[in-house]
Amino acid sequence: MPAxxxxxxxxxxxxxxxxxxxAADGRIRxxxxxxxxxxxxxxxxxxxLAGGYVVADAYDVVPGVLxxxxxxxxxxxFPDAPGAVxxxxxxxxxxxxxxxxxxxxxxxxxxxxxxxxxxxxLGPRVGVxxxxxxxxxxxxxxxxxxxxxxASTLKTLTAAAALTSPGAHATLPTRAVLEGQETVYLVGGGxxxxxxxxxxxxxxxxxxxxxxLAAQVAGELRLTGxxxxxxxxxxxxxTGAAVxxxxxxxSVRNGYVAPVAALAVDIARLADEEYAPRAxxxxxxxxxxxxxxxxxxxxxxxxxxxxxxxxxxxxxxGAVESAPLSEVVAYLLQHSDNTITEVVGRVVAIDAGxxxxxxxxxxxxxxxxxxxxxxxxxxSLADLSGLGxxxxxxxxxxxxxxGLLADPAHPQLRPGAVGLPVAGLSGTLGERYLENAGxxxxxxxxxxxxxxxxLAGTVVTADDRLLVFSLMADAVPDGGTYGARLIFDDFVxxxxxCGCTA
Numbered sequence: 128m129p130a131x132x133x134x135x136x137x138x139x140x141x142x143x144x145x146x147x148x149x150a151a152d153g154r155i156r157x158x159x160x161x162x163x164x165x166x167x168x169x170x171x172x173x174x175x176l177a178g179g180y181v182v183a184d185a186y187d188v189v190p191g192v193l194x195x196x197x198x199x200x201x202x203x204x205f206p207d208a209p210g211a212v213x214x215x216x217x218x219x220x221x222x223x224x225x226x227x228x229x230x231x232x233x234x235x236x237x238x239x240x241x242x243x244x245x246x247x248x249l250g251p252r253v254g255v256x257x258x259x260x261x262x263x264x265x266x267x268x269x270x271x272x273x274x275x276x277x278a279s280t281l282k283t284l285t286a287a288a289a290l291t292s293p294g295a296h297a298t299l300p301t302r303a304v305l306e307g308q309e310t311v312y313l314v315g316g317g318x319x320x321x322x323x324x325x326x327x328x329x330x331x332x333x334x335x336x337x338x339x340l341a342a343q344v345a346g347e348l349r350l351t352g353x354x355x356x357x358x359x360x361x362x363x364x365x366t367g368a369a370v371x372x373x374x375x376x377x378s379v380r381n382g383y384v385a386p387v388a389a390l391a392v393d394i395a396r397l398a399d400e401e402y403a404p405r406a407x408x409x410x411x412x413x414x415x416x417x418x419x420x421x422x423x424x425x426x427x428x429x430x431x432x433x434x435x436x437x438x439x440x441x442x443x444x445g446a447v448e449s450a451p452l453s454e455v456v457a458y459l460l461q462h463s464d465n466t467i468t469e470v471v472g473r474v475v476a477i478d479a480g481x482x483x484x485x486x487x488x489x490x491x492x493x494x495x496x497x498x499x500x501x502x503x504x505x506x507s508l509a510d511l512s513g514l515g516x517x518x519x520x521x522x523x524x525x526x527x528x529x530g531l532l533a534d535p536a537h538p539q540l541r542p543g544a545v546g547l548p549v550a551g552l553s554g555t556l557g558e559r560y561l562e563n564a565g566x567x568x569x570x571x572x573x574x575x576x577x578x579x580x581x582l583a584g585t586v587v588t589a590d591d592r593l594l595v596f597s598l599m600a601d602a603v604p605d606g607g608t609y610g611a612r613l614i615f616d617d618f619v620x621x622x623x624x625c626g627c628t629a
Contacts, residue, residue, distance in 0.1 A: 228591040230259055233266050235627035240267035243598070243618050249611050250578075250602035254522035257622065260533055260585060260593040271526070274505055274519040275599035278574030279463045280581045281513035281520060283528050286456045286543040288495035289471045293478045295453035295542050301335055301390055303344045304361075304441035308351060311344060311444070312437035313417050314361040315389025315410060317474050318449040319466060320458075323392045323416040326447060331458045332393065335447035337413065338420045343445030345424035358418060358428045359435040362410035364389035365473050367484030373515030384465040384514055385409055387473065387485075392416050394466050401462070457546025460572055461554035465512035472511040485510065499537070501527050513574060525583045526597040529572075533585050533595065547572055547584055550616075559612065563620035564589075571596075571619070573612075578603045580611035586619055589626045596622065 240255040256271035258264060265271075300316040318335055326336030348356065369386030370379055378384050382402040385395035391409035398404065406412040414432045421428060449455065452471070459467040472488030475495060481487035489508040497503055506524055509517030532543040548554030551566035555573045560566040571584025583597040596619060603611045 224587065224591050224593050226261060228588075229626075229628040230262075230264075230592055231266055231588060231590075231594070231622075231625045231627045235625065236267035236622070238267075239618060239621055240269045243614070244269035246614060248604070248607060249580075249600040249614060250604055250607070252600060252602040254597070254599040255618075256522040256526045257594055257596045258526055258530065260530060260595050263530065266594065268522075271522040271597075274507075274521050275581070276576065276579045276601040277513050277518055277520040277525060277599065278576045278579045278581050279465075279513040280525055280572045280574040280583045280597070280599075281508070281511065281518055282459060282463065282468050283525065283532065283543070283572050283583060284496050284508070284520075285468050285472050285475070285492050285511045286460060286546070287499060287528055287531060287540055288475045288492040289452055289456055290540050290543055291495050291499065293452060293474065295451060295456075295539060297452045297474075297478075299449040299452075299455075299474065301337075301340060301447050301449075302437075302443060303340055303445035304437045305344075305347065305444045306438050306441045308353060309355070310357045310359060312359045312361050312435070312441060313390075313414055314437050315364055315413075316449075317364055317389055317470055319385070319388060319391035319394050319409065319470050320449060320455075321390060321392050321413060321416075321447075324420065331450045331454045334450040334454075337392070337417045337447075338423070340445045340447045341417060341420035341424050341426070345421065345426050347444040348426060354425055355427045355429050356421075357430055358414065358421075358432045359437070360410060360414045360432050361435065361437045362389040363436050364477070365483040367482065367486065371469065371485045371510035371515050373509040373517050375516070378465075378514055379405065384469070384512065387466065387469050388413075394464065405466075453542035453546075456543060460543070460546045461548055463555050463573060465514045468512040469510065496528060499528075499531055501531070513576075522583075522597040522599050525581075525599070526595055529583050529585065529597065530595045533593065544570065544585065550619075559616055560620065563616065564623040565616060565620040568623050569619055574599075575608060575612070578605065578608065580608050580615060582612075582615045582619070584619075586622045588622060589624055590628065594622055 236257050240257060243255050244253045252275065254270040254273055254275050255268060257267040259266060299318040301318050301321060302314040302316065304312040304314055306312065320332040322333035322336040324336055324338035326339050327333045365387055369388065370384065374384060382404050385405035386409055388409040390413045392413050395405040395409035395412065396403040397406060411432065418428045418432065455467065455471060458464065459471065469488065472492050473483040476487035476491035477483045479491045481491050488511055492511055493503060493508055501524060503524060507517060507519040509515040531537055532540045547570040548556035549567065550556045550560035550569035556571060560569060565586065568587040569584060571582050574581035579601045580603055581599045586594050586596060588594060598615050598618065600611055
């Protein structure tokens with residue numbers, strides 16, 4: 128007998144087992160059929176929903192890439208502006224004056240000129256000429272055809288020559304040339320106003336920088352991985368004596384002029400002063416500054432800098448350019464800079480095919496001024512700055528040169544007229560005319576040497592008439608040159624006040 132806690136299974140009737148199996152199989156098939164139906168319904172729903180989204184997308188109801196909207200029109204071509212080209216260089220001009228403005232009466236101006244010439248404080252040698260700028264007619268004159276020492280008014284001749292040729296837009300390059308892979312040549316092109324570091328595009332003195340040139344050279348050297356080079360200096364552009372033989376050596380020692388060189392930093396000044404001591408060898412001093420600039424770029428110069436002309440087949444690896452000659456001319460007129468005047472004169476000589484020497488410069492400037500129609504008979508140019516002994520010019524010759532600078536018929540010369548110092552405002556006239564009628568309406572070049580005072584320029588009268596004047600006194604009593612300036616200034620102020628029509 129089985130144990131009571133073990134259930135006893137009831138016997139299964141015959142055929143029941145098969146019936147149960149069939150039933151189970153039916154339930155399985157039913158479930159499978161249900162799942163399939165439900166899956167089909169779900170898929171159908173998804174397809175319906177997807178189709179709806181596509182439709183919605185096409186009609187831009189929901190985000191998507193489809194659309195039934197008309198396509199965007201093709202964009203217009205990028206505008207082609209034929210006027211967007213480089214503008215021509217600007218021409219410096221003077222304010223336009225009324226051509227019908229009254230001309231001062233000759234008798235009135237002549238009376239002023241006679242009184243000036245008779246002023247004993249100026250000494251026995253006084254030259255005066257006042258002309259009408261528009262017509263060239265003489266309004267007042269005394270001793271105007273007598274040769275006088277011009278002092279720095281002589282610089283107006285160099286200005287006129289340089290603006291004629293090479294011209295206002297010419298620049299002076301400083302170049303670097305590579306020979307082989309290891310020798311760099313620093314080649315001077317006449318720029319004695321280089322900056323030791325970066326150039327300043329707004330400056331005249333310091334427009335081009337040796338630091339910028341060094342950066343260009345270093346960039347080329349990096350292409351080959353070279354960091355050490357030899358440096359050669361090519362300063363062969365100018366020839367002959369670096370200072371005109373007519374100039375007193377004391378003027379060099381006192382900083383009034385530097386030895387002329389094919390390149391220099393800050394006009395060879397050794398201090399930040401107008402008349403600072405100057406480097407004895409400006410070109411080599413510039414080369415030393417270039418060595419330092421290369422070092423800042425990671426390039427070492429091996430050995431000493433040696434002078435040598437650059438090879439014709441060398442490869443250019445850098446260049447910097449000075450300010451345009453129009454600005455350089457204005458600088459030398461404003462500052463009465465003797466060194467830059469001599470440099471510009473030598474540039475004029477080279478442009479004319481003459482040697483870049485002191486003698487070539489005076490010859491070239493004289494020839495250029497005569498080519499403008501000025502009769503320089505009897506004139507003598509011992510140098511170009513007026514600092515040396517022996518220069519002689521008449522008031523009439525000086526007046527004619529200034530008149531050309533201001534003449535609208537010679538637009539290439541206009542930077543010379545605009546570059547002249549303005550009374551009471553700029554340059555060597557900045558501290559003059561402060562309390563008289565000439566302030567702001569007088570533009571003139573000053574000149575001063577021991578016992579010599581000169582002044583040449585233009586003045587606008589009270590009636591808006593432009594006059595040209597040249598005043599020269601070269602036998603001023605000792606100690607009287609400062610007073611002579613004041614006398615000249617008062618005379619020009621009288622012209623400015625003049626409403627003295629006939």
